Amino acid sequence: MAYQMTSVRAELPQQPASVSQADGMTRLDATIFNRDDWDRMPAEESRALRVEAIGDALRHHAENCAPFGKYCARLGFDPAAPLSADQLTTVPQFPSSVFKTLELCSVPHAEIVHRFESSGTSGLRSRIPRDELTLARLSGSLRGTADIWSDVIGDVDMDDDVFVIHLGPSRRNAGSVWFGYVMSLIELEAETEHLLSNGKVDIGRTAKLVKTALTERRRVLVVGAPFLIEELCHWFEQFPLDAGNRLFLITGGGWKRHTGKVMSRTQLAELACRTLGLDSTAQVRDIFNQVELNSAFVQCGEGRLHVPPWVEVIVRDPATLRPLPSGCEGLLSYLDPTAHSYPAFFIGEDLGIRDDSPCGCGRTSATIQMVRRLRVTTHEGCALQTERAAAVVHQHVNESNHR
Amino acid sequence: MTSRSFHIEAPDGRRIAVWRDAPENPCRGPVVICGGFARRMSSMSSVAAYALNNGAVVYRFDSLDHIGLSDGVIADFSLTSMQESLDATLALVAELEERRPISLIATSLAAAPGIRSAVDNPHVAALACLVGVVDVRRTLERVFGVDYYAWEYEQLPQNVRFERYDIDPHKLWLEHRHARWADFSQVKAALSQLTIPIVNLVASEDQWLTMDEVSEAFAAPGGGQRDIVELPYGGHELARNPVAVRLALRHIMARILCDGDLDAVVEPGFDEIGDLRVADRQRARIPLTGLQQKSRMTEAKAFVTEL
Numbered sequence: 001m002a003y004q005m006t007s008v009r010a011e012l013p014q015q016p017a018s019v020s021q022a023d024g025m026t027r028l029d030a031t032i033f034n035r036d037d038w039d040r041m042p043a044e045e046s047r048a049l050r051v052e053a054i055g056d057a058l059r060h061h062a063e064n065c066a067p068f069g070k071y072c073a074r075l076g077f078d079p080a081a082p083l084s085a086d087q088l089t090t091v092p093q094f095p096s097s098v099f100k101t102l103e104l105c106s107v108p109h110a111e112i113v114h115r116f117e118s119s120g121t122s123g124l125r126s127r128i129p130r131d132e133l134t135l136a137r138l139s140g141s142l143r144g145t146a147d148i149w150s151d152v153i154g155d156v157d158m159d160d161d162v163f164v165i166h167l168g169p170s171r172r173n174a175g176s177v178w179f180g181y182v183m184s185l186i187e188l189e190a191e192t193e194h195l196l197s198n199g200k201v202d203i204g205r206t207a208k209l210v211k212t213a214l215t216e217r218r219r220v221l222v223v224g225a226p227f228l229i230e231e232l233c234h235w236f237e238q239f240p241l242d243a244g245n246r247l248f249l250i251t252g253g254g255w256k257r258h259t260g261k262v263m264s265r266t267q268l269a270e271l272a273c274r275t276l277g278l279d280s281t282a283q284v285r286d287i288f289n290q291v292e293l294n295s296a297f298v299q300c301g302e303g304r305l306h307v308p309p310w311v312e313v314i315v316r317d318p319a320t321l322r323p324l325p326s327g328c329e330g331l332l333s334y335l336d337p338t339a340h341s342y343p344a345f346f347i348g349e350d351l352g353i354r355d356d357s358p359c360g361c362g363r364t365s366a367t368i369q370m371v372r373r374l375r376v377t378t379h380e381g382c383a384l385q386t387e388r389a390a391a392v393v394h395q396h397v398n399e400s401n402h403r
Numbered sequence: 404m405t406s407r408s409f410h411i412e413a414p415d416g417r418r419i420a421v422w423r424d425a426p427e428n429p430c431r432g433p434v435v436i437c438g439g440f441a442r443r444m445s446s447m448s449s450v451a452a453y454a455l456n457n458g459a460v461v462y463r464f465d466s467l468d469h470i471g472l473s474d475g476v477i478a479d480f481s482l483t484s485m486q487e488s489l490d491a492t493l494a495l496v497a498e499l500e501e502r503r504p505i506s507l508i509a510t511s512l513a514a515a516p517g518i519r520s521a522v523d524n525p526h527v528a529a530l531a532c533l534v535g536v537v538d539v540r541r542t543l544e545r546v547f548g549v550d551y552y553a554w555e556y557e558q559l560p561q562n563v564r565f566e567r568y569d570i571d572p573h574k575l576w577l578e579h580r581h582a583r584w585a586d587f588s589q590v591k592a593a594l595s596q597l598t599i600p601i602v603n604l605v606a607s608e609d610q611w612l613t614m615d616e617v618s619e620a621f622a623a624p625g626g627g628q629r630d631i632v633e634l635p636y637g638g639h640e641l642a643r644n645p646v647a648v649r650l651a652l653r654h655i656m657a658r659i660l661c662d663g664d665l666d667a668v669v670e671p672g673f674d675e676i677g678d679l680r681v682a683d684r685q686r687a688r689i690p691l692t693g694l695q696q697k698s699r700m701t702e703a704k705a706f707v708t709e710l
Contacts, residue, residue: 017621017629022604022650030608030636033644113672135673136645145643155567157470159443159684171677188677191684 028053028310028337032140038309039148039363046309046365047085050337053310055083057337058091061345065106068092068343088312089323093333096292096346099126107131107341116178118291126291128178130341134294137338138182141295141308142287144189148298148306148363152248152285156219163213164192167201167224167232178291179225179253186223186250201228207235210247210276219246225253226263229284233268233275242277249278252287265303288370292346294339297368302360304367311336313368315354316347326356329371349374404455406686411495413467413474419488420444420472421464421495422686424451430458431660432528433500437489438463439511439534440480441566442642443471445683449642450508450533452671452679453652457660460500464492470568472687478562481574482539482584486516490524497526504528506659510642511612512536514603515584518593521601531655532603534641536612537620540585543575545611551576552585587616591623602630602658604651606637630658645673 031038031049041049062069062079072079072092083091098104101124105112113132117125130138143149144158156162164186168174173194174181186192193209195201206222210232213220220243222229229249241247249272255263269281278284282301289296297305307313312335315324324330332352336344351371359367409421422444434454438447444463454461465471468484475484496505506529509517514535521527536542544550547563551572559576562569579585594601605617614633621629632654637647653668661667671679 017618017631019618019631019633021633021635022654023635024650025634025636025647027636029644029646030638033646034638034640113674132673133646139673140645143643157567159445159687171674171681187681191688192681 026053026056028056029137029140031310032137032308032338033143036145036147038146039306039365041309041364043364049309050088050312050335051083051085053337054088054091054312054335057335057339057343058083058345060340061106061343065104065343067102067104068094068106068345088335089314091335091345093314093335093345093347094343096126096290096348099128099292099346100124103127103129104342105129106343112341114181115176116181116291117176118178128291128342130294130339133340134338134342137340138294138296139185139188141338142182142185142189142298144186148300151282151301151361152221152250154219158190161218162190162221163216163218164190164221164223165206165209165213166192166194167196167206167222167228168194169196170194179289182287182289182296183223183252186221190221201231203228203231203235206232210243211241214241214243214246217246219248221248221250223250223252226251226255226265226268226286227257230263230268230271233271236275240275240277244277245279245283247276247278247283249276249284250287251284252289288368290348292344292348293334294336294344300359300361300363300367304355304359304361305369306359306363307354307366307368309365310338313354313366315352318351318374321347326354326366329353331374332368332370406682408686408689409495411491413487413491415487417467417474419464419467419474419491421462421492422683423460423462423499424455425460426455426458428458429460432459432503432506433462433496434459434506434508434659435462435464435489435492435496437485437492437507437509437513437517438465439509439513441470441477441568442510443687445471445680445687446642447510448680448683449645449648449671449676450510450652451683452676453648453656453668454508454660455679456669456671456675457656459506459660462492462496464488468574477568478571479574480570481578482512482516483578483582485513486520489513489516489520493520493524493526497524502526506531508533508655508659509535511639512539512542515539515590518590518597518601521599522593522596527599529599529659530597530601531659532601533651533655534606534609534612534639535603535617537590537603538587538616539590540587541616542611543585552579587620591620594620594623594629595625598627600628600630600658601626602632602655604632604634604641604654606634606639606641606647608636609639611639645676 058079062072075092077092111131112129114130116128168180168183171184174184195206269284272278272284286299287296288305295308295311299305314333315330316333318331332350333347353369355367405425407423410418436447436450444465451461465473466485466488467473468475468479470477505526507527508531510533514532521530540552559572563572583589603617605614641647656668657663657665
């Protein structure tokens with residue numbers, strides 16, 4: 001991204017001062033970093049933000065990422081044409097599996113700071129290049145001063161009164177594993193102790209730290225994968241804690257155990273209340289993200305995952321890829337304009353539901369509910385999927401154009 | 404990078420916490436960062452990282468009667484305390500840096516004491532303001548929704564709240580009576596005397612500061628070179644927006660350290676700024692003990708703490 005100063009001279013009545021304008025700031029960045037109440041943004045305003053930001057990102061990626069530009073051309077989609085809200089569902093999206101075979105990059109390679117991989121243990125992994133701006137925006141989507149965290153952080157001083165126990169690596173030790181890095185960003189927000197050492201988390205030490213921090217009357221956030229949080233809860237089964245309303249558990253990274261069995265969020269929250277003495281199951285929150293997505297979705301006390309207003313989530317029919325209305329189950333797909341170094345316009349492999357109905361927590365942003373993972377894993381399937389997706393999206397674009 | 408922590412004494416004997424960070428090979432004059440109201444020096448990591456990357460030795464401090472590591476509590480905040488803290492830090496820097504010209508970066512409300520100190524202190528060679536407040540009265544009126552300076556002293560509330568802090572308005576009211584801190588005309592008069600270059604970065608969507616106010620202040624007759632840079636979209640909380648910080652600091656560093664050459668500015672990376680932020684937070688938790696805690700300014704070199 002170019003940061004340029006365009007200098008103009010303005011004559012002021014008495015003593016002329018040189019007045020210039022700094023180009024490079026966008027409404028998207030002002031929202032991510034400076035607007036605290038983005039979770040309650042009026043629908044019309046958030047739609048306008050998405051149209052503007054996704055339109056800008058679309059043009060940037062089409063110009064700077066050759067495979068994406070060609071994909072647009074092949075689909076007959078003109079990225080330079082002004083985008084309207086009802087055209088968002090027609091923006092070209094790759095199947096996420098494409099990121100496993102191609103490195104899609106929209107900036108010069110010298111600007112790439114990190115290449116991140118998905119954390120799967122089998123098969124091919126997505127590989128995503130991120131530059132400074134992309135990383136900063138990701139971090140912004142997790143900003144602790146945003147109201148999405150208000151009922152977790154409360155009205156306390158994050159520097160003095162919040163202590164984070166992270167059951168993972170520090171940011172510098174996270175390497176290329178995406179979710180470890182995402183969760184480690186919490187250290188930019190508050191004092192954090194990282195507890196992953198030599199690939200292991202010492203649950204006994206974690207438990208001691210939790211007890212000490214609570215004794216110091218601080219608000220404690222334990223951040224980690226659900227199975228580790230579950231282990232911590234079990235550690236306290238013999239001698240339950242009485243953490244009350246000062247301990248929050250923030251999960252992220254998927255709900256599968258090592259055995260492959262899926263954990264239940266409700267059961268984990270109930271276990272946490274019983275063993276840690278939490279006042280409410282609402283003190284267990286999840287963060288959703290995947291390596292191809294550059295924004296984090298934060299779960300509210302009602303258990304719904306809130307989508308930031310700058311991300312368009314489109315639920316598609318798994319067979320036809322046609323967009324489905326709110327409340328219908330389908331393939332979750334995303335248009336995330338915060339990614340500057342790669343086109344984060346993709347169709348994921350999760351089945352889920354987008355819900356635009358008002359949330360009990362009072363937030364007005366859309367929410368999603370994950371249902372289950374789609375069963376597509378083979379390498380051979382990727383190219384076929386791409387072709388199939390391209391053909392179907394193309395068909396949908398043509399249909400939209402003729403309407 | 405070498406980091407040191409100091410406690411220096413204000414004229415009334417209270418302690419002011421100061422941090423000094425130096426790059427491996429300092430090649431430019433010292434920079435002093437004066438954070439705004441309700442912001443600790445530990446939250447100014449990104450500004451410090453820019454100055455460090457461009458070869459400057461960087462000093463930060465927490466104001467008296469404020470949050471942070473210096474004496475006093477924010478309930479008793481006053482602009483006079485902020486200026487005393489700044490002046491004491493500037494004197495320390497002049498001594499430790501052998502009276503080399505100092506560049507001062509003041510954010511938000513700190514611009515008001517920053518301008519006054521720059522007028523009085525011959526070592527300050529440039530002043531850069533980030534969303535620098537010039538009309539204290541109007542800005543505070545926007546912040547609190549009421550112009551408390553227009554009230555009778557006896558009628559003032561016990562506390563007014565800003566973010567999560569309770570502030571006693573009586574002290575601000577009294578210092579205005581004595582030192583006219585809230586008079587826009589005083590700021591304009593100070594700017595008229597200021598012969599050093601000054602730049603103010605103004606965000607177009609700032610709810611507490613307007614471009615018109617800054618233009619009016621900077622149009623005061625006399626004085627040296629004045630520049631205003633407008634950042635589209637940005638709000639007052641510029642320091643937490645890395646995109647705005649990048650734009651603003653690139654411009655500021657070019658002005659105060661690189662002879663105006665934007666291309667000469669070296670930008671720190673996201674991870675580098677993050678590292679300094681984490682280190683700053685840890686440093687803020689290390690208590691200075693015994694001998695290290697107290698130091699008269701003239702003895703400051705002897706009482707530094709190596710981190």
